[in-house]
Amino acid sequence: MLDVHRLRLLRELHRRGTLAAVASALSYSPSAVSQQLSQLEAEAGVPLLEKRGRGVTLTAAARLLVEHADVVLAQLERAEADLAALSGEAVGTLRVASFQSVLFALVPGALTLLAARYPALRVVLEHREPEPAFSALAAHEVDLVLGEEYPGLPQARRADVEEEDLVLDELRLAVPTTGPWSSARRLEDLAQASWVLEPPGTDPGRWSVTRCRQAGFEPDARxxxxxxxxxLHLVETGHAVALLPDLVRSGRGADVRIVDLPDHPSRRLFTGVRRGAAGRPAVRAFRSALRQVAAGGSG
Known part of the structure; x- marks a missing residue:
């Protein structure tokens, strides 16, 4: 009989690439992970790992087993969700990972709704950027993730994650209300401006730089x-210009001038849970509250 916990470790090794990364994500020692996978090999009766340099790689049999592990683990999630749904009550703890603009604009309103409707539900929030958040979801460190997808930068669909669209959040140009950049009407007018951008290597950072390059200039990222x-604060104080999603300004009387981009680009915001977990009452309740706040409802 194959041990489900060890199957999960094998899947994590397939996902993360090294024993050390699996150990770090799941709070084990590398030797403990290695020992558990050796026992899984004995259960399977075929080699699962091959040494490669200082690390290991999965055999064809191991990759086949990972495919089955995805199905088995998703079915277990579904069974747990079905059991939780028998009561129909959203109770217990729901661990949520989100990034700043959603935490600021949507989550407080959702928490207000949940506190009134489901007082026995405890929501624990963590600030994580989307990619690390999905790793935490796979490691069972969180139960639900707020994700984002920028125009022209489609994300790979994760086989072990069930996504649900939340809202399209339009991206616009923000300039100060006074000073040399305040009269800008187009992105092309800001080739000489000082910019505040998200870090290189992130989808928001890549998207902003690409838009500027399409407008014919390299942004001067200060x-x-x-x-x-x-x-937003740097734009308000006249120190920079920026490309910002609408949610950043939600609930704030920001002293900036907003310029629409010609094609009205939007980022896609969505929630993700482990496959099979969408039926959990706590997940359904949180998603419902988020949708209501995103749609402008309050209660």
């Missing part, structure tokens, strides 16, 4: 930070 509220 500040690079994932803190989008700092982006």
């Amino acid at each position: 500040v690079r930070t994932p803190d989008v509220l700092l982006h």
Whole structure:
């Protein structure tokens, strides 16, 4: 009989690539992970790992077993969700990973709705950028992730994640209300401006730089930070211009001038849970509250 816990370790090794990465994600020692996978090999009766340099790689049999593990683990999630749904009550703890603009604009309203409707539900929030958040979801460190997808930068669909669209959040140009950049009407007018951008290597950072290049210039990035509220503050104080999603300004009387981009690009915001877990009452309740807040409802 194959041990489900060891199958999960094998799947994590397939996902993360090294024993050390699996150990770090799941709070084990590398030797403990290696020992568990050796026992899985004995259960399977075929080699699962091959040494390659200082690391290991999965055999064809191991990759086949990972495919079955995806199905088995998703079915277990579904069974747990079905059991939880028998009561129909959203109770217990729901661990949520989100990034700044959603935490600021949507989550507080969702928490207000949930507190009134499901007082026995405890929501624990963590600030994580989308990619690390999905790794935490796979490692069972969180139960639900807020994700984003920027125009022209489609994300690979994860076989072990069930996504649900939340809202399209339009991206616009933000300029100060006074000073040399305040009269800009187009992106092309800001070739000489100082920019605040998200870090290189992130989808928001890549998208912003690409838009500027399409407009014929390389942005002069004076500040690079994932803190989008700092982006807004730097624009308000006249130190930079920025490309910002609408949610960043939600609920704030921001003293900036907003310029629409010609094609009205939007980022896609969505929620993701482990496959099979969408039926959990806590997940359904949180998703419903988020949708209501995103649609402008309050209760």
